[in-house]
Amino acid sequence: MSIKLYNSLSQSKEEFMPVHPKHVSLYVCGPTVYSEPHLGHAKTYISFDIILRYFQFCDYKTFYVQNITDVGHLVDDLDEGEDKILKKAREANQEPMAIAEYYARNYLDLMDELGLKRPDITPRATGHIPEQLDAIKKLVEKGYAYEVNGSIYFDVSQYPGYGKLSNRTPEDMMSGTRVETRSEKRNPNDFALWKYAEPEHLMRWEDPWRGQGYPGWHTECVVMSTKYLGDSFDIHGGGMDLKFPHHDCEIAQAHCLEQAFAKYWMHSNMLTINGQKMAKSLGNFITLRNACDQYGPLAVRYFIAASHYRSVVDYSEAALHSAKSALQRLHQVTRNLRQKLPENPKPKHQHFQKFQEHFYQAMDDDFSTPQALAVLFDLTKEANTLLSEKEPNLDAVVDAEYLFSTMGGSILGLIPETLEEETKAGEHLDQVMQLVIDLRKRFRNNKDYESSDYIRDSLHEIGIQLKDGKEETFWHWTNK
């Protein structure tokens, strides 16, 4: 078995052949930390989290770097306009680095809440100024970049491959630039590597040109990925909107620095709302905080996993609601299986093996999470049939629970080791419920069925159902 993935660079599915056998080096472009993440950010990072988890599950040793952009990302994503963080700092009357700190922590908290595995390194752009200056100086020395008024631009005429990732011709690119702006660039398609900073600019560093400047947005990822993953690494990922200019600019620089750079480029598609891209700049966003509070972080995760990472997903409240109930079905069947588990369960891998095969086939085929989820729901039906039997085969219960915990848990990250209601019930509620069950038994022993029915009805309103077993009575949450 091998993993096939869609390489944006070749525009085709390729078999994954790592640079170093059984190792995966992964770099994903992280957020610019100047505002609350919205649901669109979650799509990118959840997608790559599942990809990472699948590699780990397949016994690859992973090394995952995801940067934080805390300087140099300008408002219009091209080379004009104010730095996003400086703009926010000015509006909030705060230190730029306090803005970056606040939103970085906020972002990292949300990623934790969504159950994302933490990257091995989360390097910051401001933490790699010498490395960026070093790369830029080399590009100038080699003739791929030039200085104008203390700013350094990459000269795209020196790199004919420019635009190959996004598959754009120079004419395509021209149409995207603002020709009316007077520019110091030689060619409107040239992009900034370093910008001259006036003395009043709040984030600036010494440079060998006009004295002080700050990095452009496109160099940080080149130097940080290769610093930590080596000149040649496996996968470079990010949102689809980063293909151009960001990733094409990275490729141009890495090529001219004679770095083999990323072997595979992977892009997660957009999240739309009413068919339009969800973006801070468009003002049509749902914050991730709100989505997590309203539906729960795992429902958000489910909503993203329910579509392929290369598909566009349209947001609607209904879609989140249905993600939440689908998730609850998975949790319920897992909970029911776990209640039946013997002590020290050891899966024998004899039952439901074809579900496992189909699941891996789906994941091996460019991480097709929708198909993988479909397999989980087929398995849910089988598991419910098993559970409805009077004395379910315990080996089958153990095997089924193992599959939900690995495929739905370890890989998709949707089924935690301890399920919500198991915790909610808690030690004390269970003790009080034992008392209630005792009292009901007393009433029934005294043939006071009015009172015992009163207990059953009252519990039902609370959302608790009693189930009389042979010896004991159990209670569980009803699905309301």
Place this chain on the structure above:
Amino acid sequence: MSIKLYNSLSQSKEEFMPVHPKHVSLYVCGPTVYSEPHLGHAKTYISFDIILRYFQFCDYKTFYVQNITDVGHLVDDLDEGEDKILKKAREANQEPMAIAEYYARNYLDLMDELGLKRPDITPRATGHIPEQLDAIKKLVEKGYAYEVNGSIYFDVSQYPGYGKLSNRTPEDMMSGTRVETRSEKRNPNDFALWKYAEPEHLMRWEDPWRGQGYPGWHTECVVMSTKYLGDSFDIHGGGMDLKFPHHDCEIAQAHCLEQAFAKYWMHSNMLTINGQKMAKSLGNFITLRNACDQYGPLAVRYFIAASHYRSVVDYSEAALHSAKSALQRLHQVTRNLRQKLPENPKPKHQHFQKFQEHFYQAMDDDFSTPQALAVLFDLTKEANTLLSEKEPNLDAVVDAEYLFSTMGGSILGLIPETLEEETKAGEHLDQVMQLVIDLRKRFRNNKDYESSDYIRDSLHEIGIQLKDGKEETFWHWTNK
């Protein structure tokens, strides 16, 4: 009213006069991120958290910077030995920056768990290499530092004030250095600002001397504090063990860079275990993770707050246990007060005013948290007397609850807005308890006292007590 604090520099209590009225700029030396924090770290950061909270409560606008050391802190704290992070990375066979990332996140998680207010900026040493190089170059130009074999040392003979914070003479210092080591320094007391790095050294940056090097431990805090707080700022804090050499080295550099630097120096004292300093290097430490798991983060907080920040605190299990029960008393009285609160309670500040005054007097006097806690316990007695009355004065209840929530909550951080058991009880347990209370009423109406007593006794075993009011029956947790 004014705040007096002990300035380590003058070795006396001084009235706090901020650089800018009603503003406090605070820099506290953060951790070197190469291992699990132990209880000794908590003492430093909890102490400064309470100091910060008190300033905020007194309407100061605070700006708090706490660094993270991720390079340059050598094993023996002087200028010899391996970099602590590199050593750990070598042992764990991992990237040094992955080690720093892991332990930084781990540290920040624990600080969140302890309820510490997050610093406004958490700058990293590796994120400020250009700034450090800039300062070091200036010191060389001014003749305060010299180069040997690509390393730069501060020349203490050029700064006669060296050692003034720790009150050491050059002879005192000499006794602490290892004279037997062959050294390239001119004077054994000179300290490293920058160290030459062999090509195989994993963390190194370009420098203007022998090509590549890495910063010493003592320059980062000078450049990061002044970069974000200005050349002249209010308070520089840290653990007592940082006085020498770290803080004396900082003062020397800042002086020679003509920076006014910190106006007040504050040092929290050591945590000992059987009278010996708790330290990673001594191997006699309790990890903060274990302490939080075993006693709860707020009990750890209480244990630290129960002593003055300038006192040595000796760790023992008994001390943590008694901290936990003292904390529970504070929580219990607050919980009882909160249960009696009317809707939309508005404190009138008429009752218990002398407790508030005494609390502020204690805090104004160099943040005397033990005295402040004593006031809270005096208030606890008064509040319990109030609560034992048949119809307690509601204005008094509101005022008392306000005092526990502000003094014990906002300032000391010991009483959260929502108390643990209030959450543990939760919506569902309360609903089930209402059913149990209903059932007991049924039994009593039917004069079945055996069954109603059975309910009371069973609940008592669970740790729940019933209290019959005029109209209704309430339940609360017993203190077991």
